[in-house]
Amino acid sequence: xxxxxxxxxxxxxxxxxxxxxxxxxxxxxxxxxxxxxxxxxxxxxxxxxxxxxxxxxxxxxxxxxxxxxxxxxxxxxxxxxxxxxxxxxxxxxxxxxxxxxxxxxxxxxxxxxxxxxxxxxxxxxxxxxxxxxxxxxxxxxxxxxxxxxxxxxxxx
Numbered sequence: 001x002x003x004x005x006x007x008x009x010x011x012x013x014x015x016x017x018x019x020x021x022x023x024x025x026x027x028x029x030x031x032x033x034x035x036x037x038x039x040x041x042x043x044x045x046x047x048x049x050x051x052x053x054x055x056x057x058x059x060x061x062x063x064x065x066x067x068x069x070x071x072x073x074x075x076x077x078x079x080x081x082x083x084x085x086x087x088x089x090x091x092x093x094x095x096x097x098x099x100x101x102x103x104x105x106x107x108x109x110x111x112x113x114x115x116x117x118x119x120x121x122x123x124x125x126x127x128x129x130x131x132x133x134x135x136x137x138x139x140x141x142x143x144x145x146x147x148x149x150x151x152x153x154x155x156x
Contacts, residue, residue, distance in 0.1 A: 073149070075128060076107040080136050081116015088120040093147075109149060118142070 019031040030040065038044040049056050082102050086092055094110050097103035103110065112124060114132030121141040127149055129137075134144050 073109065074107055075109045075111035076103055076105045077111055077113050078103060078126070079113050079115040080118050080133050083112070083122055083124065083137075084116060084118045084120065086120075086122060088122070091123045091125065093125040110147075112137070112144075 017027055017032070018025055019027050022028045033040045038046070049058060051057070078097060083092055085102070086096070086100070090096070094103065094108070097110065109127040111128040111130070112126045112133040113130050114136055118136055118140045122137065123143045123145065124137055125145045125147050127147050129144050129146070137144050
């Protein structure tokens with residue numbers, strides 16, 4: 001095979017649609033827009049969910065009950081194995097994790113998870129700890145401090 005013998009795969013290159021160029025073009029008369037009406041006109045588009053003036057489904061169904069998404073607490077996870085990269089006797093908090101590039105995301109709550117191993121003493125400040133993470137940190141001689149979560153009302 002040489003450069004001059006290369007060809008596109010069948011169907012890779014298609015003719016551009018030449019709308020309104022007569023019946024024999026295959027796209028004459030209505031130019032692929034169907035019959036008459038709003039959708040056949042220029043600028044004639046309908047918004048998502050529009051049902052022709054009928055009450056839309058999203059407004060017909062009842063909206064009642066508890067929505068957990070309004071009360072969910074989301075944590076940024078960090079593993080014990082990542083904490084092992086810090087030098088011994090270091091205070092590790094959210095600020096230190098962000099400066100080290102170990103914590104990414106816009107969340108502000110940090111949860112330490114137990115994946116990995118740790119062999120040095122660290123003082124870890126986080127909003128939550130898994131049971132295995134707490135056990136591993138304390139087994140290495142470190143300390144786990146839970147930072148209070150501020151509620152939405154502004155109370156601690």
